[in-house]
Amino acid sequence: MKSLITVLCIAFSMQYSFAQDVKTPPVEKKYSETEQQIITLSKNKWQWMADKNVEKLAPLFDDKSKFVHMSGTWKKDQELDIIKTGSIWYKEAKVHDVAIELFGKTAIVWNRITLNAIVRGSEVVTEFTVTEVYQKQGKDWKLLALTFSSVRDTHQLQK
Secondary structure, three states: OHHHHHHHHHHHHHHHHHHHOOOOOOOOOOOOHHHHHHHHHHHHHHHHHHOOOHHHHHHHEEEEEEEEOOOOEEEHHHHHHHHHHOOEEEEEEEEEEEEEEEEOOEEEEEEEEEEEEEEOOEEEEEEEEEEEEEEEEOOEEEEEEEEEEEOOOOOOOOO
16 A cells, blocks of 8 residues: 555656656746837738738838848839739738837837738749838838848748
8 A cells, every 4th residue: 555655646746756857938028119110001901012002001111111022132113003003912911929129219120920922923922031121201110121031831930
């Protein structure tokens, strides 16, 4: 009987010790009010692009903004025309991960996305890390640059 109690005690203590090895997931970074404002603006931008809403995008894009795609680099007016005509239709950008850094009146946002798009009539699904540079101009944040970098779906952002 004594050995049975000893075996049961050892079994219960082993189960308890294994339970202690479970790692807790990392705590999600808390964003400042300004960081959250820019992240929300970035997410809204993806929806406006999907909706082909150039009326909302035009004031967001700085007049000197540049857009780097897999097939070329162009300025604000050409990007808005591409969106408006559907030459590239950003049907859906699934945002998997976001990192943001503030540098005074400049913010850099990195989004890891899966982009479902129609490009020149063909549907494509591509994994990207998108780098967006914003600058505070008066009361508004303006997008200065947006660059698509093709990545694997296992790519992770350093936060």
